Amino acid sequence: MKNRIRLLTMLLLASISMNIHLSAQDTLWINTGEWHQSMDTMSVLRYNASAVFDTSNVALINPEETALLLTVINNDSQAHTFALDGLDNFGVEILPADTITFEVPPMAAGTYRYFSNNQRGTYLGLSGILKVGLNMPNQFHWNLSDCMPERMDSVDVEGELLDEEPYVPRYFSINSYTYPNTTLDTNGLVALNLGDSCTISIVNSGFMDHVLHFHGFHVKYLTTTIQSSRIGWIKDTVPVLQGEAITLLLVANQVGIYPVHNHNLIAVTNSGFYPGGMLTLINITP
Ligand SMILES: [Cu+2]
Incomplete structure (x- = not known):
């Protein structure tokens, strides 16, 4: 009522x-x-x-x-x-x-x-x-997450987290996709023509901090909900704290296919196997 x-x-x-x-x-x-x-x-x-x-x-x-x-x-x-x-x-x-x-x-x-x-x-x-x-014609987003199936089962089946084991996540995802399936995700795979710009909206929905490394491009921080001293910085490495939401600007100033990946190599695996996890591509065409 x-x-x-x-x-x-x-x-x-x-x-x-x-x-x-x-x-x-x-x-x-x-x-x-x-x-x-x-x-x-x-x-x-x-x-x-x-x-x-x-x-x-x-x-x-x-x-x-x-x-x-x-x-x-x-x-x-x-x-x-x-x-x-x-x-x-x-x-x-x-x-x-x-x-x-x-x-x-x-x-x-x-x-x-x-x-x-x-x-x-x-x-x-x-x-x-x-x-x-x-207000950009080209917008992409990366919802980052990490998970441990045993903990999810515990919460789902027991009704609360009863698993006392240390947190060892087995999957690391972008928009719920893990590499190579991240390349099928039109919201996450950055596809642009040379000279175009885009925003990339990132949220860390996981249980740990994540650091993304861009190959080929330096991106500019437009907004962030936590590390506000970084606004305006232009970098190729972007730490995303747990719960943080960031807007980046990427200018497609060269042609080619470039990876973006989690700098923690554990997070570019699926169930322990490399490559996988938080790895996607930037594809710039002439
Ligand atoms: Cu790298």
Whole structure:
């Protein structure tokens, strides 16, 4: 009942604010599904753009300084929260089979992380990218994650993390793809014509920091939610802290195919086998 009142309050505030700000709306479905990697099949959760399960969390796009009415539909058997960078957790649980609409206030241009911050959501993969006001014709995104199937099973089957073993992740993914399948992902594989530019929105949804190394290009930090002293830096190596969201600018100033990979070589393996994991390509054509 309290949630209903809160929802009505949020909707009322939203309708008032719509007279002041531009407003957009979008819908997220929390879906359950399976994620297959090498010899492992993992039960996972994803934020998708429809009631049909997709292995990648969908990237939301919203204009700059525009309120967003975001409806979240929970198709999971457990309650979830909804959190977003720069905002406190709204404190509202979305019960199983329930639907709640949140008002996301106008935000500055950049890349942000949205996520469920309870244990089930965190371990089973409810974490996505929100892009705000990136007015570029070419945009790519990399949602980084690492996982240990035993921990996911523990959370899924036992209802909480009971596995006391040290954290030894077995898979390292970009948009839920591991190399070589990262090269099939049109959101992640950077494909440009010579002379074009693009933004790359990166979120670290995993349980450890990740460092990306670019071959062929130096990229410019446009925004970040954590290491703000780096904004404006132009580098070929980009550390992405756990939970951080970064916007990079890449200028395609030379032709060719170049790798981008995690500098920690453990993270470019699948189940211990190299090459795999967080490795994708930049393909610049004449
Ligand atoms: Cu390298």
